[in-house]
Amino acid sequence: xxxxxxxxxxxxxxxxxxxxxxxxxxxxxxxxxxxxxxxxxxxxxxxxxxxxxxxxxxxxxxxxxxxxxxxxxxxxxxxxxxxxxxxxxxxxxxxxxxxxxxxxxxxxxxxxxxxxxxxxxxxxxxxxxxxxxxxxxxxxxxxxxxxxxxxxxxxxxxxxxxxxxxxxxxxxxxxxxxxxxxxxxxxxxxxxxxxxxxxxxxxxxx
Amino acid sequence: xxxxxxxxxxxxxxxxxxxxxxxxxxxxxxxxxxxxxxxxxxxxxxxxxxxxxxxxxxxxxxxxxxxxxxxxxxxxxxxxxxxxxxxxxxxxxxxxxxxxxxxxxxxxxxxxxxxxxxxxxxxxxxxxxxxxxxxxxxxxxxxxxxxxxxxxxxxxxxxxxxxxxxxxxxxxxxxxxxxxxxxxxxxxxxxxxxxxxxxxxxxxxxxxxxxxxxxxxxxxxxxxxxxxxxxxxxxxxxxxxxxxxxxxxxxxxxxxxxxxxxxxxxxxxxxxxxxxxxxxxxxxx
Amino acid sequence: xxxxxxxxxxxxxxxxxxxxxxxxxxxxxxxxxxxxxxxxxxxxxxxxxxxxxxxxxxxxxxxxxxxxxxxxxxxxxxxxxxxxxxxxxxxxxxxxxxxxxxxxxxxxxxxxxxxxxxxxxxxx
Numbered sequence: 001x002x003x004x005x006x007x008x009x010x011x012x013x014x015x016x017x018x019x020x021x022x023x024x025x026x027x028x029x030x031x032x033x034x035x036x037x038x039x040x041x042x043x044x045x046x047x048x049x050x051x052x053x054x055x056x057x058x059x060x061x062x063x064x065x066x067x068x069x070x071x072x073x074x075x076x077x078x079x080x081x082x083x084x085x086x087x088x089x090x091x092x093x094x095x096x097x098x099x100x101x102x103x104x105x106x107x108x109x110x111x112x113x114x115x116x117x118x119x120x121x122x123x124x125x126x127x128x129x130x131x132x133x134x135x136x137x138x139x140x141x142x143x144x145x146x147x148x149x150x151x152x153x154x155x156x157x158x159x160x161x162x163x164x165x166x167x168x169x170x171x172x173x174x175x176x177x178x179x180x181x182x183x184x185x186x187x188x189x190x191x192x193x194x195x196x197x198x199x200x201x202x203x204x205x206x
Numbered sequence: 207x208x209x210x211x212x213x214x215x216x217x218x219x220x221x222x223x224x225x226x227x228x229x230x231x232x233x234x235x236x237x238x239x240x241x242x243x244x245x246x247x248x249x250x251x252x253x254x255x256x257x258x259x260x261x262x263x264x265x266x267x268x269x270x271x272x273x274x275x276x277x278x279x280x281x282x283x284x285x286x287x288x289x290x291x292x293x294x295x296x297x298x299x300x301x302x303x304x305x306x307x308x309x310x311x312x313x314x315x316x317x318x319x320x321x322x323x324x325x326x327x328x329x330x331x332x333x334x335x336x337x338x339x340x341x342x343x344x345x346x347x348x349x350x351x352x353x354x355x356x357x358x359x360x361x362x363x364x365x366x367x368x369x370x371x372x373x374x375x376x377x378x379x380x381x382x383x384x385x386x387x388x389x390x391x392x393x394x395x396x397x398x399x400x401x402x403x404x405x406x407x408x409x410x411x412x413x414x415x416x417x418x419x420x421x422x423x424x425x426x427x428x429x430x431x432x433x434x435x436x437x438x439x440x441x442x443x444x445x446x447x448x449x450x451x452x453x454x455x456x457x458x459x460x461x462x463x464x465x466x467x468x469x470x471x472x473x474x475x476x477x478x479x480x481x482x483x484x485x486x487x488x489x490x491x
Numbered sequence: 492x493x494x495x496x497x498x499x500x501x502x503x504x505x506x507x508x509x510x511x512x513x514x515x516x517x518x519x520x521x522x523x524x525x526x527x528x529x530x531x532x533x534x535x536x537x538x539x540x541x542x543x544x545x546x547x548x549x550x551x552x553x554x555x556x557x558x559x560x561x562x563x564x565x566x567x568x569x570x571x572x573x574x575x576x577x578x579x580x581x582x583x584x585x586x587x588x589x590x591x592x593x594x595x596x597x598x599x600x601x602x603x604x605x606x607x608x609x610x611x612x613x614x615x
Contacts, residue, residue, distance in 0.1 A: 003308030010301045011294050056294050065291035068256050068358075069309050070281040206258040236541065379535040404540040421543045425503045463501070476499070 004071065004079035005086070008053040015049055027098050039099060039114070040121040043091035047125040048148075050084045051132065054141045064206040077137070077198045081190065084129045092122045119179075123186045128152075130186075130193035137200045209267075210234045210356050210388035216254055216264035225250055225412045228264070232356075232405075235385035237378070239403030239420065240392035241483060247412045248392040252360050256286065268356065282311055285349030289361035292341055295334035299327055302348060310352035321347030325373075339366050346374060350381065357381065359391040363398055371395070375402055396479040400424070406479060408486065415486055420479075427477045428462025429485075431455070436472070447489030458485040492521070492528075496537060504539055508547035516556050516567055517576065523569040527557060530565070554578075 023042055057063055066076065099114045131154070135147045211232035218225040225247050232238045242248050253259045255266055257277055266273045268280050293302060299322055307313045322329065325343040333341065342362065349357060357378070363371045375398055381387050393399055399406065399420070406423055408416035416423070430445070437448065437455045444465065448457040458481075459465050462474045477485075492515060496507045515521045528536075530544040537544075548565055551557045555575065559565045594604050 001308075003305045006308060007294070007297070007301075007305050010305075011296050014296055056296070060294045061291045062294065064258060065286075065288055067258055068281065068284075068286035068288065070278045070311075071309060072278065205260060206253065375538075376535075379538075382541070383529075383531045383535065385531065401538045402540070404542050419540070419542055421504060421540050421546075 001071075001075045001079050001082070004066070004076065005083055008050075008079070008083045009086075011053055011056050012049055015052060019045060019049075023094070023098070027102070039095040039118050042095045042098065043088060043118070043121045043125050044128070046087045046091035046094070047084060047129055049087055050080060050129065051136065051141055051144050053083060054080065054136055054144075058141055067206060073202050074198060077194065077201050080133060081129075081194055081197075084126070084133070088122060088125045088129070091125065092118055095121075123182055126186050127189055130189040134193055134196040134200060137197045137204075208234055210236075210269060211255070211390060212265075212267045213251070213255065214265045216251065216266065217262045218250060218254060218259065219262060220250070223247070223250075223412060225254070228409065228412070228414055230407045230414060230417050232388050232390050234388055235382070236404040237382055237389040237391065237402055238405045238407055239396075239399035239479075240390060240407050240409065241394075241396060241399065241479065242392075242409040243483075243487060244394075246409045248409055249360060251409065252288075252358060252390075252392060255358065256281075282352070283354050284356045284358060285352070285354035287342070287345045287349050287357070287359045287362040289364060291345075293333050293344070296332055298332055299329055299344065302344075306348060306352065312353040314351050314353060317353075318347060318351035321350060324377075339370050342366060343370070343374070346377065350377070355387055357387075357389045357391070359389065359393075361393060362391065363393060363395055371398060378402060396483065400479050408483065410487060416482075423482070424476065424479070426461055426463075427482055428459050428465065428474045429477050429481060430457040430459050430462075430465055431473045431475070432457070436469070447485040447491060449485065449489045456485075458482065458489060494533070494537065496539070505543045505546040505550065508533075508537075508544065509550045512547070512551055513554070513556055517579075521567050523567050525567045527565040527567065 022045075026041060063076065067073070095118045096115075099118065103111075103114070128148075131150075132144065132147055135150075136144050139147070209231045213231070214229050216225055216228040223245070228247070228251055230238070240248050240251070250259065254261050254264075255268075255273060257273060269283065271280055273280055303313075303315050303318055306318075307315065321327075321343075325340075325347060327336075327340055327344055327347070333344075336344070342365070346362060359378075363374055366374070378389055378391070379402060382389060391399070391403070403420045406416060406418060406420050407414060427446075431454060433454050434450075437457065440457070444459060446458045446460055448455055450456070458477060459474070462476070465472060466474050494508055494511050496504050498504075500507065502510075512521070512527070521527075527548075530548055531541055534541040534544045548557065548559065552559055552565075555578070556568055557565050558568045590604060593599070594601070
């Protein structure tokens with residue numbers, strides 16, 4: 001499986017460079033404006049590159065070839081989830097660095113807020129991934145663009161409904177329990193997503 | 207264990223196409239040529255062996271192991287070349303070696319580099335700049351660089367010019383010098399198989415029509431050419447298929463020496479694998 | 492050593508190979524104890540099937556011209572050449588006897604038979 005992850009990272013080398021330039025631009029533009037939006041973008045963009053790796057695979061008809069090697073279908077699917085994890089974590093770390101540099105440059109103090117935003121977007125990216133991956137396995141990376149929109153609308157819709165139904169939105173009363181719940185939910189979501197993806201993939205014919 | 211591969215009663219349906227009771231073996235140390243038209247079932251059979259597709263019924267064993275139960279172990283020991291599959295455009299030969307080192311237990315970078323040299327594949331070029339021939343040679347090099355004992359080749363020489371093809375056939379012949387090694391090769395380029403195959407397995411519309419030693423096949427079969435009067439004199443069991451044109455008949459016979467003896471004046475030519483295939487598919491009984 | 496095979500000759504390839512090696516042994520171009528090329532190597536160089544070279548070597552071994560030792564290879568047999576020639580003559584005589592029997596019982600003359608033998612020799 002290390003080989004599969006390596007392959008994805010090698011494939012993304014080119015994309016990383018483009019991304020690096022874009023990130024620099026964003027940082028230069030947004031930090032002085034005091035806009036913390038930039039952290040969200042970095043993490044989400046990196047996480048979504050997992051879709052790019054799947055597109056590359058499809059183009060090369062890689063899966064058909066890879067499955068003739070001593071690689072199980074489980075490993076094929078797991079490697080994508082690990083890549084998602086690696087990308088998202090990298091995104092979070094990068095955001096942190098940008099945040100620290102930003103505050104140093106702007107002479108502000110590093111607030112907990114930035115940390116909270118990074119953490120929040122990190123988890124949201126993972127949840128996005130959890131939705132996207134099974135959909136991609138079922139319908140292909142091409143339709144992923146469409147799926148992306150759905151993935152944004154559905155969680156938003158759920159939150160909207162919850163508000164409408166007057167379920168109390170968690171306040172910052174006890175942030176640690178809240179945080180713990182969200183992390184558990186995200187983890188659970190990832191695991192469920194993996195199981196579904198695996199089931200789809202195992203039935204696939206190449 | 208005398209068989210590197212054993213397929214027994216493989217059945218698979220795909221909409222309106224069906225593999226029916228496909229059975230054949232690849233004896234250890236031999237090269238089996240797998241022939242048939244497009245859509246006859248060659249690729250489906252190979253994919254079933256590799257568990258890329260499911261099967262309805264049948265058993266497949268390689269090197270004495272069941273291909274489903276001991277899949278990973280088997281795949282460590284086989285080299286596969288599939289037409290149409292490539293490495294990612296952005297990668298280069300060095301990337302592949304690093305990757306394969308993690309995937310195969312017996313990945314041998316020294317042998318890999320020797321093949322890169324032998325096939326003159328450039329080291330730092332991305333694959334999107336590789337020609338078709340180069341991509342094929344790379345796949346073959348990769349297939350041979352983890353010490354496999356069995357090669358499964360699906361159209362591994364198609365689209366290549368005769369010079370490159372000969373190079374590649376030589377590589378396969380080298381591989382088979384070790385009698386523990388075996389090859390299953392499917393190809394449209396039957397002239398390649400005329401040369402190197404030990405056995406020919408012919409599949410048509412999902413069923414195996416022929417499964418014989420190549421030399422016996424080519425030694426025995428012949429094409430009798432004659433007019434309608436002579437054709438009508440033949441017994442039905444003296445020939446396999448026939449084709450007619452405006453000026454005469456062409457008849458595929460099983461025993462060309464026998465026919466020559468019986469009709470010393472007859473024109474009987476040898477038959478190539480391609481001709482045999484054409485007779486079976488387009489000839490009449 | 493040269494082994495030349497023809498795809499268009501009437502004879503099966505294994506027979507051609509066996510005959511050429513046999514002749515080399517009889518003409519003393521190959522000596523007892525000489526190592527012959529491996530069946531697989533021969534197949535590769537001539538671009539033919541290993542089954543064919545195996546068959547050729549089997550025939551040579553059956554007729555006493557070579558010996559195969561597993562793990563080592565095939566060697567020209569340590570047999571008396573004159574003896575082998577005697578054997579081949581005897582074999583030829585056996586077959587000719589059959590032809591003569593047929594000839595006698597169907598009124599074919601000795602000259603006619605001899606002519607046929609002449610033609611067959613040339614027809615090679």
